[in-house]
Amino acid sequence: MSDPARDPKQIGALIRRARKQSALSQQQLGAKTGLRQETISLIETGNPAARIETLLAVLSALDLEFQVAPRSKDWSRDMLKDF
Amino acid sequence: MSDPARDPKQIGALIRRARKQSALSQQQLGAKTGLRQETISLIETGNPAARIETLLAVLSALDLEFQVAPRSKDWSRDMLKDF
DNA sequence: TGTATTTATCGGATATGGCGCATAGACTCA
DNA sequence: TGAGTCTATGCGCCATATCCGATAAATACA
Numbered sequence A, B: 001m002s003d004p005a006r007d008p009k010q011i012g013a014l015i016r017r018a019r020k021q022s023a024l025s026q027q028q029l030g031a032k033t034g035l036r037q038e039t040i041s042l043i044e045t046g047n048p049a050a051r052i053e054t055l056l057a058v059l060s061a062l063d064l065e066f067q068v069a070p071r072s073k074d075w076s077r078d079m080l081k082d083f
Numbered sequence C: 001t002g003t004a005t006t007t008a009t010c011g012g013a014t015a016t017g018g019c020g021c022a023t024a025g026a027c028t029c030a
Numbered sequence D: 001t002g003a004g005t006c007t008a009t010g011c012g013c014c015a016t017a018t019c020c021g022a023t024a025a026a027t028a029c030a
Helices: A008-021 A028-033 A037-044 A052-061 B008-021 B026-033 B036-043 B052-061
Strands: A004-005 A064-068 B003-005 B064-070
Touching: A004 A008, A004 A028, A008 A037, A008 A052, A008 B052, A008 B064, A028 A037, A028 A052, A037 A052, A052 A064, A052 B008, A052 B052, A064 B008, B003 B008, B008 B052, B026 B036, B026 B052, B036 B064, B052 B064
Parallel strands: none
Antiparallel strands: A004 B064, A064 B003, A064 B064
16 A cells, blocks of 8 residues: 655655556656656666655656655564564 | 655644654754754755655654555545535 | 743855756667 | 667756854743
C-alpha cells in the first residue's frame, strides 16, 4: 500500500518503479510535470538536494501522495540476530 | 496514523504539529538534526524549495517516516457539489 | 505589565537545483 | 549491424537553500 523511504535513494527508487508501472519515459513524466528529463533522472538517482516542490510535482503526476507516518520497525536481519 | 500532504505548507504544518507534540522548540529540533533554527522555521512555514535531505533529517529526528502512497480521494465540498 | 522564550527575518557567503541546450552511453528491436 | 529510444551527464546562467551572525517580532508567563 504505502512504501516507506528514509533516504533520497529510496525515494528515487520508489519513483522510478511507479513511473515504469505507468509505462512512462522520463521525458513523458517530465512533460506531465513541467520538469526536464534531466531533473527526473536526478531525482530517480537519489539527488539529496532535490526540492520538495519538485518531488511533490512528480508524485502528483504519478497519482501518488506524500505521507508522514510514525517510524515503523524494519525487521532487518541484524535486528533479529539475537532471537 | 499517516497524514497526507500535497503541498509544502501542509508538510510544514505536519512537522510543526509533531514537533510540538514532542515538546521541542525549533532550536532544540535544530540541534537534533544539525540544522539551524532558521531552517526549521523555513520548513514549517512551507518553503517549497527546501531540500529533500533536510526534510528527511527533520522527520527522522521526530521519529517520523516518509511514505509514498496512492492518492486517496479527498471528499472536499466541491467534489460533492453534484450529489 | 515586564521579562524570558520562541519564532521570523535580514545581510553576506557558498553551494547547488533546475533551466536551456547538447551529447554521450545504454538499451531495444528490426 | 544500424536506427531509434531512453537515461546520464556536461556547461553556463539565475534563483534560492542553508550556512554564520544578529535582531526584530511574536508569544508565554510570572
